[in-house]
Every structure is written in structure tokens, then in C-alpha cells.
Amino acid sequence: MPSPIAHSVSGYVLAKFLPKKLSKDYASHWWNLGNFYPVFVAIFPDFDFLPQLITGERFHRGITHTLIFAIGFSLIVGWLISYFRKSSFKKILLFTFIIYSSHLLLDLLTAGGSGVQLLWPLTDTFFKSTISVFPAVHHSRGVFDLSHFIFIAWELSYSVLIVSILWLWNNCCSSKFSE
Ligand SMILES: [Zn+2]
Structure with a gap:
């Protein structure tokens, strides 16, 4: 399973790519905890x-x-x-569900382990993608095993990549699309 590094960065970046009208309801007024909300939901x-x-x-x-x-x-x-903010329930529901689902998707895309029981209680089946984006974590090997460094380096590279894509999008493309 990815660590909180990949989950939180994915939640942050995904929230930035979602339409503003979907995220503005959580991101203003007293609930203005900046980017904390999608990060919290993602982890x-x-x-x-x-x-x-x-x-x-x-x-x-x-x-x-x-x-x-x-x-x-x-x-x-x-x-x-939506109750406390007097804002759109549907928008916050959808926003939260998309960010939460990003966590499940990332876990599905991880090597090792048995996967996730996505459709429980309909079925006890563990689901797991045949294509892995994240390497397996070997908890049983102790804290200082080399495999953890590979795992963390991979997640940091992934995080830098998606933040770079977001940066590129913000600096060269998003204005063109909104024109
Ligand atoms: Zn998880």
C-alpha cells in the first residue's frame, strides 16, 4: 500500500484538477483550512x-x-x-467521494498484499490490479530494510512527477482552457 506521502500528494493534486465550482464550497470562509481537507480525506x-x-x-x-x-x-x-457552511451538499459529497476513491485506487495499484475488499459486503473478494504502480511494502523486514528506501524513493518520485504536472498545467495550460 502506498504510504501517506503518495496518498496525501495525490489528494492535494487531484483536488487542484477538479472543477473549481466543486471545491469552492469547502475552501472558503471558516472552513478555509486551505489544502488540508483533500489531504485529510485522501489519507x-x-x-x-x-x-x-x-x-x-x-x-x-x-x-x-x-x-x-x-x-x-x-x-x-x-x-x-454543507449544514454548517450552508453550502451545496451534492458538490461536497461528490468532491469528498472522488478524493476518498483516489485512496482506494492507489491501494489497488500496489504490488504485494492481498488487495482491498472493494465491494464488501456484497462480496468478500479482494480486488487488486494486475498492473502495479507502487512497489510492495515489506513490514516484516523491519524498519531499516533496503526495500523501504526503494519504496520511499519511488513514492517521492511519483509525488514530484504529479506536482510537476500540476505546476505545468497551472503555468501553461489552464489559462488557455479557461479562455
Ligand atoms: Zn489504504
Whole structure:
């Protein structure tokens, strides 16, 4: 699974590429936490390590990595923000769902592991892409294994690449499209 590095940078960049009319409702007034919201949503599914730490039960990559949870999370958060902000529920719902789904997609595109139970509770099947963008993480090898450096270097390269694409888009193309 990608680390919070790839997830948060992906959420940040994806939010910048989404239409402004979709994101303006979360990004102004007192909820103006800048780019924190999409980053928070993009890494949220991996907060399931917390109940795992507390209870010792296996939670990681469980229910928070299912489409049904993504929909439920987007509905609740979308309703809360739109209620307090008096803004469009549908826009925040859609925005949140797209960013949340980016996490599931990145996890699907990771080598190693058994994948994610995307369609739980309809089916217990673990889904995983045959094409991997991210290398596997070997937790069992300890903190200082060489494979972790390869993994982190790969994620940093990926992050630099997508931020560069965003920068190029902002500096040469987006104005042409909006003209
Ligand atoms: Zn995850």
C-alpha cells in the first residue's frame, strides 16, 4: 500500500484538477483550512490502523477500504460541512467521494498484499490490479530494510512527477482552457 506521502500528494493534486465550482464550497470562509481537507480525506482510510493499535484486532485495509464506506463517509461529511457552511451538499459529497476513491485506487495499484475488499459486503473478494504502480511494502523486514528506501524513493518520485504536472498545467495550460 502506498504510504501517506503518495496518498496525501495525490489528494492535494487531484483536488487542484477538479472543477473549481466543486471545491469552492469547502475552501472558503471558516472552513478555509486551505489544502488540508483533500489531504485529510485522501489519507483517512488508513486511520484504520488506530483501532488496530488499540484492540489488536486486524482492521487495517478493512472496512474503510470499501466503496460502501467511501459512500457513507462522503454522505456524512458532505452533510456536516454543507449544514454548517450552508453550502451545496451534492458538490461536497461528490468532491469528498472522488478524493476518498483516489485512496482506494492507489491501494489497488500496489504490488504485494492481498488487495482491498472493494465491494464488501456484497462480496468478500479482494480486488487488486494486475498492473502495479507502487512497489510492495515489506513490514516484516523491519524498519531499516533496503526495500523501504526503494519504496520511499519511488513514492517521492511519483509525488514530484504529479506536482510537476500540476505546476505545468497551472503555468501553461489552464489559462488557455479557461479562455
Ligand atoms: Zn489504504
